[in-house]
Structure formats: structure tokens, C-alpha cells
Amino acid sequence: MLKDEKPLYIKIKFQIRNAIFRGEYPLGSRLPSLRELSAEFGCSSITTKRVYRDLAREGYILTS
Secondary structure: OOOOOOOHHHHHHHHHHHHHHOOOOOOOOOOOOHHHHHHHHOOOHHHHHHHHHHHHHOOOOOOO
16 A cells, blocks of 8 residues: 655645635635644644645735
8 A cells, every 4th residue: 555645735735725626715715724724634833834825826825
């Protein structure tokens, strides 16, 4: 059995991006806060900050 060796931030990023594609986050809606996202995935806020930074850089989300 092969182990999925992708870093956690990549897995989270793909899950958020796919949720956007499925319409779970319509245009103009808010994503979970960094704190909420880190609690959901059991990771640090640094990890979730990187996820949101990458998604913003790739044009999937806007940050303020």
C-alpha cells in the first residue's frame, strides 16, 4: 500500500480549492478563519496561513 506523502498544507489547499469549485464557497462568501481551519484539520495556524497565501497567489481567493 502506498502512503500519500503530500504535505498537509497541500492536502488542505486542494480540499479548499475543490470546495470552491463545487460551489460550497460562492463568490463573495467568507472562508473559515485561520483559527477555525487549523482546529478543523488539527494543524497550526502557520499551516493554514500558508494555504490561504497560496490560494490567493493562485487567484482562487481574495484576502484583505
